[in-house]
Amino acid sequence: MELYDIIFYLVALMVVVSAAIVVGSKNIVRAAYSLLFTFLGVAGIYILLGADFIGVTQLMVYVGGILILLLFGIMLTNKVYSVDIRRENAYIIPSIVIVGIFAAFLIFVMTETNWVTADPTFPNTTVFELGKTLLVHYSIIFEILAIVLLIALIGAATLARNDNKER
Amino acid sequence: MKKYLKNTWDALWTIFIGMKVTWKHLFIPSVTIQYPDEHRPIPDRARNRLYVNIDDCIGCMQCQRACPVDCIDIKTVKALPTDELGLTSKGTKKALWVTQFNIDFAKCMYCQLCVFPCPTECITMTKVFEFSEYEREKLLYNFSNLTLSEVKEKEENYAKFMEKKAAEKAAAAAAKAKAAAEAKAKQEAEKKDNDNKPSSEEKDS
Amino acid sequence: MYDLLTNLLGNQIVAYVIAASLPLIFVLTFVLFAVLAERKVSAHMQDRLGPMRVGWHGIIQTLADMLKLLQKEDIVPEGADKTLFNLAPLLTFLGTYAAFAAIPFAGIYVGSSTAIGIYYVTAVSGLVVAGLLLAGWASDNKYSLYGAMRTAAQIVSYEIPTAIAILTMVMVSGTLSLMKISDMQTAHFWNWWILGGPETGIVKFLLIPFMIITFLIYYISSLAEVNRTPFDLPEAESELVSGYHTEYSGMKFAFFFLAEYANMFAVSAIAVTLFLGGFHSPIGYLGHSLGIDWLVPVEQFFWFTFKGTALVFVQMWLRWTLPRVRVDQLMVICWKYLIPYAVVNLIIVGIITLL
Numbered sequence: 001m002e003l004y005d006i007i008f009y010l011v012a013l014m015v016v017v018s019a020a021i022v023v024g025s026k027n028i029v030r031a032a033y034s035l036l037f038t039f040l041g042v043a044g045i046y047i048l049l050g051a052d053f054i055g056v057t058q059l060m061v062y063v064g065g066i067l068i069l070l071l072f073g074i075m076l077t078n079k080v081y082s083v084d085i086r087r088e089n090a091y092i093i094p095s096i097v098i099v100g101i102f103a104a105f106l107i108f109v110m111t112e113t114n115w116v117t118a119d120p121t122f123p124n125t126t127v128f129e130l131g132k133t134l135l136v137h138y139s140i141i142f143e144i145l146a147i148v149l150l151i152a153l154i155g156a157a158t159l160a161r162n163d164n165k166e167r
Numbered sequence: 168m169k170k171y172l173k174n175t176w177d178a179l180w181t182i183f184i185g186m187k188v189t190w191k192h193l194f195i196p197s198v199t200i201q202y203p204d205e206h207r208p209i210p211d212r213a214r215n216r217l218y219v220n221i222d223d224c225i226g227c228m229q230c231q232r233a234c235p236v237d238c239i240d241i242k243t244v245k246a247l248p249t250d251e252l253g254l255t256s257k258g259t260k261k262a263l264w265v266t267q268f269n270i271d272f273a274k275c276m277y278c279q280l281c282v283f284p285c286p287t288e289c290i291t292m293t294k295v296f297e298f299s300e301y302e303r304e305k306l307l308y309n310f311s312n313l314t315l316s317e318v319k320e321k322e323e324n325y326a327k328f329m330e331k332k333a334a335e336k337a338a339a340a341a342a343k344a345k346a347a348a349e350a351k352a353k354q355e356a357e358k359k360d361n362d363n364k365p366s367s368e369e370k371d372s
Numbered sequence: 373m374y375d376l377l378t379n380l381l382g383n384q385i386v387a388y389v390i391a392a393s394l395p396l397i398f399v400l401t402f403v404l405f406a407v408l409a410e411r412k413v414s415a416h417m418q419d420r421l422g423p424m425r426v427g428w429h430g431i432i433q434t435l436a437d438m439l440k441l442l443q444k445e446d447i448v449p450e451g452a453d454k455t456l457f458n459l460a461p462l463l464t465f466l467g468t469y470a471a472f473a474a475i476p477f478a479g480i481y482v483g484s485s486t487a488i489g490i491y492y493v494t495a496v497s498g499l500v501v502a503g504l505l506l507a508g509w510a511s512d513n514k515y516s517l518y519g520a521m522r523t524a525a526q527i528v529s530y531e532i533p534t535a536i537a538i539l540t541m542v543m544v545s546g547t548l549s550l551m552k553i554s555d556m557q558t559a560h561f562w563n564w565w566i567l568g569g570p571e572t573g574i575v576k577f578l579l580i581p582f583m584i585i586t587f588l589i590y591y592i593s594s595l596a597e598v599n600r601t602p603f604d605l606p607e608a609e610s611e612l613v614s615g616y617h618t619e620y621s622g623m624k625f626a627f628f629f630l631a632e633y634a635n636m637f638a639v640s641a642i643a644v645t646l647f648l649g650g651f652h653s654p655i656g657y658l659g660h661s662l663g664i665d666w667l668v669p670v671e672q673f674f675w676f677t678f679k680g681t682a683l684v685f686v687q688m689w690l691r692w693t694l695p696r697v698r699v700d701q702l703m704v705i706c707w708k709y710l711i712p713y714a715v716v717n718l719i720i721v722g723i724i725t726l727l
């Protein structure tokens with residue numbers, strides 16, 4: 001599948017380059033927008049792997065939700081985008097060592113694992129199976145997660161509330 | 168709760184009413200006048216560009232004097248007694264060649280003050296108001312119907328006439344002076360004679 | 373669509389490129405006429421005539437405007453972040469145009485008949501927000517930034533009622549695929565979801581009022597999502613010059629314009645697909661009764677654009693009817709009215725479909 005490979009490498013390149021910009025950029029808004037492309041690329045990879053629902057969820061949650069809130073936060077915060085966020089010379093040696101170890105570990109895992117090769121035919125629709133898994137097999141976890149989210153929401157709302165009596 | 172539902176209903180209902188109004192207006196013929204293609208009627212006494220019916224102009228310069236911004240510039244040459252200038256439509260006899268009748272519409276403020284004093288009613292307001300130009304010089308209108316050569320001819324004629332007249336006058340004056348001088352001389356001579364007589368008489372006596 | 377083109381052309385890449393650019397042709401022509409229509413509708417609603425000079429009744433006015441915009445100087449403000457400033461219009465248009473990939477224009481004319489079409493369309497509209505925020509920030513202008521902030525707040529808020537309304541539809545139809553939803557409403561207009569869909573008996577009649585409510589909720593919140601009056605606070609001329617695209621000129625401004633009008637059609641197209649029978653004819657096909665096969669897709673395309681344009685017309689109609697709401701009213705409409713109604717509606721529809 002020639003075209004498939006081309007698209008995959010393009011998307012992967014996009015992810016890597018934009019992720020590098022996220023880390024290296026001095027300007028926090030630029031970093032945030034590079035993150036947008038990273039998210040897009042990751043969504044693309046998901047879709048190329050046949051996980052269309054996950055890919056679109058990636059778009060929905062990360063691009064439509066988290067990134068927008070991130071940007072919103074940056075832009076509403078006074079002066080934060082003119083601050084130089086890069087620390088150039090902090091802990092260079094320890095970080096190189098740690099990254100090196102981590103990379104070696106990852107490469108070791110990648111090469112040594114007996115990867116289970118998936119069935120190359122993509123399922124036509126993943127939504128049905130996904131729904132069944134989430135809402136039948138793991139329904140309790142699903143509901144608990146929902147409650148955790150609700151608690152977080154209520155907590156945030158309570159914290160953000162401007163209660164004049166207590167002040 | 169009741170208020171909440173009523174609010175909702177009111178919002179939807181008022182939007183609906185508003186939309187009904189705009190829908191009706193969608194089909195009302197528009198009031199736009201497509202200007203360069205169509206014109207609104209100009210009021211009868213509107214003040215726009217001036218027009219001078221030069222055939223009627225007697226060159227009295229009343230209009231030039233009336234104009235508050237001095238935008239009318241008239242030059243005239245007197246006609247020779249032999250010239251036949253014709254009559255104005257009101258029957259006044261014309262006695263001047265209007266060699267130049269310039270109105271500078273870049274200066275004119277369309278006050279119509281020049282129109283009233285004209286004895287022959289030859290300077291009038293028209294209905295033309297779209298005469299913008301790219302160059303200011305083009306707003307200088309010359310209403311005189313004499314060509315440059317004609318103007319020159321008239322001027323020369325007049326100059327010649329004046330010369331002739333002057334010459335005649337001079338001749339007449341000269342003649343008169345001569346006559347006077349002669350008369351004077353005669354008188355003086357007579358006087359002399361008279362004077363001499365007594366003196367001679369005195370001498371004599 | 374893609375398979376057909378691959379068979380026709382024998383080359384995958386060419387097929388992809390053509391499949392991806394067909395909606396662009398549609399969008400461009402649509403925008404050309406929508407901009408003119410907007411001006412004409414606004415003019416006639418105010419008893420004026422609108423553009424009359426270029427062509428018969430100003431029919432190619434937009435083309436002239438496009439030519440003018442093309443010739444304009446491309447101005448980048450001094451304090452602007454140049455890269456991001458140039459990126460913003462593209463990102464905005466990208467977000468809008470990506471939605472067209474999943475919209476079924478006709479039985480054979482759909483970019484990708486993916487099984488999660490409606491979910492995808494909802495997700496990519498998030499890119500528009502990112503683009504608009506970027507435009508506002510990169511312009512280095514307070515009005516732009518205010519406009520962008522308002523856009524983001526507004527779109528993020530109104531995504532919730534939109535999503536709940538869409539969820540209601542997904543629930544009754546049982547699929548995320550826009551193609552399948554369209555095909556459910558085939559044959560006649562009483563099969564449209566707004567009239568109870570292909571259900572039968574008492575359920576159909578019980579569904580009708582709630583489907584109408586769903587449609588209204590979707591339509592109102594989609595208006596807010598595309599920044600149309602009465603929710604055009606992000607570009608409120610009287611307060612913010614023109615919001616996030618204040619600093620843009622020439623072709624980049626045209627891109628925002630294009631994105632705005634394309635977005636108008638995109639949300640209308642989704643409304644048509646979900647509620648008004650999609651590309652299916654309300655009265656049956658001439659092609660079927662005459663036995664001419666190629667006529668059917670043409671008819672489908674005609675019905676789809678017709679319905680979509682009708683909804684776009686209603687958007688314009690509303691724009692020239694209603695004044696702009698205040699910011700607090702905007703949030704009240706969303707959080708205190710649309711969302712509770714949408715949730716209650718979702719629950720009721722759920723109960724009805726269980727019957």
Ligand code: SF4
Pocket residue numbers: 217233234235236237238239270274275276277278279280281282
């Ligand atoms: S209209 Fe007024 S300004 Fe114009 S030429 Fe006559 S007197 Fe002068």
Ligand code: SF4
Pocket residue numbers: 219223224225226227228229230231241284285286287288289290
């Ligand atoms: S007042 Fe009338 S007649 Fe006299 S110079 Fe002016 S236009 Fe001619």
